[in-house]
Amino acid sequence: MTAPALETRGLCKAFGSFVATNAVDLRIAAGSRHAVIGPNGAGKTTLVNLLSGLFRPTSGTVHIDGQDVTRLGQHERVRRGLTRTFQINRLFADMTVLESVAMAVAERQGLGRRFWKPLASYGAVMDEAAQLIEGLRIADAAHSRTRDLAYGKQRIIEIALALASRPRILLLDEPAAGIPTRESRELFATLADFSADTTILLIEHDMDLVFRFADRVSVLVGGALLVEDTPARVASHPLVKEVYLGTAQHV
Numbered sequence: 001m002t003a004p005a006l007e008t009r010g011l012c013k014a015f016g017s018f019v020a021t022n023a024v025d026l027r028i029a030a031g032s033r034h035a036v037i038g039p040n041g042a043g044k045t046t047l048v049n050l051l052s053g054l055f056r057p058t059s060g061t062v063h064i065d066g067q068d069v070t071r072l073g074q075h076e077r078v079r080r081g082l083t084r085t086f087q088i089n090r091l092f093a094d095m096t097v098l099e100s101v102a103m104a105v106a107e108r109q110g111l112g113r114r115f116w117k118p119l120a121s122y123g124a125v126m127d128e129a130a131q132l133i134e135g136l137r138i139a140d141a142a143h144s145r146t147r148d149l150a151y152g153k154q155r156i157i158e159i160a161l162a163l164a165s166r167p168r169i170l171l172l173d174e175p176a177a178g179i180p181t182r183e184s185r186e187l188f189a190t191l192a193d194f195s196a197d198t199t200i201l202l203i204e205h206d207m208d209l210v211f212r213f214a215d216r217v218s219v220l221v222g223g224a225l226l227v228e229d230t231p232a233r234v235a236s237h238p239l240v241k242e243v244y245l246g247t248a249q250h251v
């Protein structure tokens with residue numbers, strides 16, 4: 001059996017005496033669209049920080065393709081194909097959307113430091129950037145400065161920048177926050193169609209989006225995994241219904 005793309009074994013994180021992540025065994029199969037849901041304070045963001053390498057666990061391990069990466073920092077995990085979205089930095093904010101994405105594509109190709117020629121002279125880089133932008137349905141903003149765009153569009157550009165690095169595993173921490181409903185549906189439709197070479201782990205509050213997008217769902221409660229199953233089975237699971245009763249009626 002092939003190793004999961006991303007896996008945790010007995011992962012724990014304590015802040016003082018408070019246990020935010022409690023013995024989590026997570027297995028994310030290669031190519032899957034896996035969502036982690038849970039009520040406020042369940043430990044979702046802490047889990048993302050443990051997976052990306054921002055936090056060190058109190059105990060337990062993190063594995064990429066079966067390799068223990070627990071002691072590796074964020075950059076080393078990115079080099080192994082694990083990427084999360086980051087806020088747009090100042091450099092990107094002053095460039096147009098097309099230039100920003102082209103820059104990220106060029107960096108992946110190792111051209112980043114040789115940018116003494118105008119970006120536009122790198123035909124293949126520009127083509128790939130334009131395709132990504134088209135795929136995320138933000139082509140109308142291609143020539144706008146990133147900083148001039150609405151908040152929702154900026155979040156989509158963050159995803160475009162992450163995708164430009166061709167991650168094998170993409171961590172998305174509430175990517176739809178602040179994006180109007182129609183646009184976030186489109187975004188998720190695009191992500192769902194994205195190459196199966198990219199495994200996607202989504203942390204999300206919006207249950208409608210989760211159930212449209214994911215093929216597996218893990219439910220985190222009080223730092224521990226409660227259930228992991230298909231979206232349909234999670235939605236009808238009595239324990240999940242109990243946890244969400246009154247907070248997310250559509251589960």
Ligand SMILES: Nc1ncnc2c1ncn2[C@@H]1O[C@H](COP(=O)(O)OP(=O)(O)OP(=O)(O)O)[C@@H](O)[C@H]1O
Nearest residue numbers: 015018019020038039040041042043044045046047
């Ligand atoms: N650095 C920290 N120090 C102390 N406690 C923390 C720290 N980070 C998170 N916590 C606590 O850990 C718990 C889990 O927080 P976390 O942000 O991971 O939850 P979440 O599921 O992402 O919540 P939300 O859906 O509200 O964003 C919370 O009770 C939070 O107060």
